Amino acid sequence: DTAVSQTPKYLVTQMGNDKSIKCEQNLGHDTMYWYKQDSKKFLKIMFSYNNKELIINETVPNRFSPKSPDKAHLNLHINSLELGDSAVYFCASSSRTEAFFGQGTRLTVV
């Protein structure tokens, strides 16, 4: 069983569209995250949730909105996609000692 799973793995879409990336963890962790890794490979935290409550909301455009329906899920919805949103998006969850990452979603905006 995959500990942290993201769907889809690849996403190609046109500018202006709205898209969602889903994330699920089966580890029973209380904390979940979304990261963006751009072409320069810098892994930047976007959001973190602890027990479904927003903990960190870094300087991210309002077009990005996380949704946590329950502790096992943290979905990322993106409105009005722009070229600069092209990147790999990682979901993660953590225990008290370590974090587990999903395989990433490569988003390409054309």
Added chain:
Amino acid sequence: LAKTTQPISMDSYEGQEVNITCSHNNIATNDYITWYQQFPSQGPRFIIQGYKTKVTNEVASLFIPADRKSSTLSLPRVSLSDTAVYYCLVDRNYGGSQGNLIFGKGTKLSVKP
């Protein structure tokens, strides 16, 4: 959160021991040191975590001096498959259980045959 400084890149050859040092001068008493490894096209993976002295597991060793202002990740006898980016994180909430899992730029290790 304590800021960390690592070399941007390192080169090594197969079979050598590689030591990557991370500086964290303003580490707090309650902070732990954690290292992650990231292969191309994959998410980071936990390697090792420590608070002081030495920690060893099947993958690596972590050396932390008494003042804890730096730490060294040691990879014994590296192989080509150890080519990856290695991140040092310092956080008082262990592995980030309170949502503060902040990554720096990491060290890109290239292992050559």
